[in-house]
Amino acid sequence: MSRNSFRTSTGRSVTAVTADEMRDVDRDAVEDVGLQLLQMMENAGRILAWHVRDVRESDVVVVAGNGGNGGGGLTCARHLANRDVPVRVVLDRPSEELSGAAAHQYHILDEMGVSVTSGVESLADVAERTTIVDALIGYGLSGDVRPPADAYIDRMNGLSGPTVSLDVPSGIDATSGEPLGEAVSPARTVTLALPKTGLDALAGKLYLADISIPRTVYERLGIEYEPPFGDDDWIRLEQ
Numbered sequence: 300m301s302r303n304s305f306r307t308s309t310g311r312s313v314t315a316v317t318a319d320e321m322r323d324v325d326r327d328a329v330e331d332v333g334l335q336l337l338q339m340m341e342n343a344g345r346i347l348a349w350h351v352r353d354v355r356e357s358d359v360v361v362v363a364g365n366g367g368n369g370g371g372g373l374t375c376a377r378h379l380a381n382r383d384v385p386v387r388v389v390l391d392r393p394s395e396e397l398s399g400a401a402a403h404q405y406h407i408l409d410e411m412g413v414s415v416t417s418g419v420e421s422l423a424d425v426a427e428r429t430t431i432v433d434a435l436i437g438y439g440l441s442g443d444v445r446p447p448a449d450a451y452i453d454r455m456n457g458l459s460g461p462t463v464s465l466d467v468p469s470g471i472d473a474t475s476g477e478p479l480g481e482a483v484s485p486a487r488t489v490t491l492a493l494p495k496t497g498l499d500a501l502a503g504k505l506y507l508a509d510i511s512i513p514r515t516v517y518e519r520l521g522i523e524y525e526p527p528f529g530d531d532d533w534i535r536l537e538q
């Protein structure tokens with residue numbers, strides 16, 4: 300099921316995909332085309348860091364989970380630190396429990412000396428107007444938000460600064476747009492590759508980032524795709 304429910308600033312329609320369709324796109328890109336997850340994640344993290352720099356007034360706190368979404372947030376933290384943006388990371392679990400791409404990105408940050416803590420209490424002393432990067436959960440949300448993620452989301456929503464969500468606001472079902480319990484209410488969402496069907500009633504502004512998935516992937520899966528980016532690495536989307 301694909302729908303054309305989003306438009307670029309020039310009025311071109313952009314196909315929206317469900318979480319299952321996006322999972323198929325990712326799988327095809329990796330398993331059939333040979334694009335590595337880390338290559339896509341690098342693009343996501345770099346473009347997300349651009350958006351964070353665009354909205355930020357002072358310090359940045361990246362809140363990261365253990366999936367692809369968290370990995371993208373950790374990549375973003377590296378790009379921010381490389382530009383001397385004051386950034387720290389709060390994980391939803393002890394760093395020893397990270398796995399896969401999130402563990403990979405964490406180890407780089409650790410070598411860089413970027414502050415990484417875990418536990419929702421790490422969000423207790425966040426200064427006024429700090430920018431929050433919401434990289435807790437993306438399209439991988441499964442069922443109602445469970446503890447401790449609900450406490451992180453609640454805390455993020457209670458902070459005064461702008462929040463930038465990666466791919467999907469944490470707690471929002473990427474396909475239906477329903478909040479499955481607690482859900483982040485961001486100023487901006489930077490979604491990856493194609494908009495997700497559930498982003499049609501989003502709080503805040505929506506941007507689409509090019510993470511380098513080639514047209515052939517969409518063709519193989521029968522997803523209507525005309526590259527919407529023009530000369531840019533990301534574009535604004537409207538409904």
Ligand SMILES: NC(=O)C1=CN([C@@H]2O[C@H](COP(=O)(O)OP(=O)(O)OC[C@H]3O[C@@H](n4cnc5c(N)ncnc54)[C@H](O)[C@@H]3O)[C@@H](O)[C@H]2O)[C@H](O)CC1
Pocket residue numbers: 321324325336339340343364365366367368369370371435436437438439440441442443444445446448465466467491492510
């Ligand atoms: N092509 C792309 O779009 C790419 C997307 N990327 C990013 O990866 C995520 C999807 O990654 P995945 O590992 O499949 O899932 P998530 O990170 O979204 O979620 C897993 C994370 O969430 C926790 N979790 C899941 N359900 C719940 C729940 N009900 N309650 C609490 N916690 C939950 C789980 O424990 C994990 O920690 C996509 O959104 C993009 O951001 C790739 O980086 C690049 C390619």
Ligand SMILES: [K+]
Pocket residue numbers: 368433434435436437464465466467468469
């Ligand atoms: K998110």
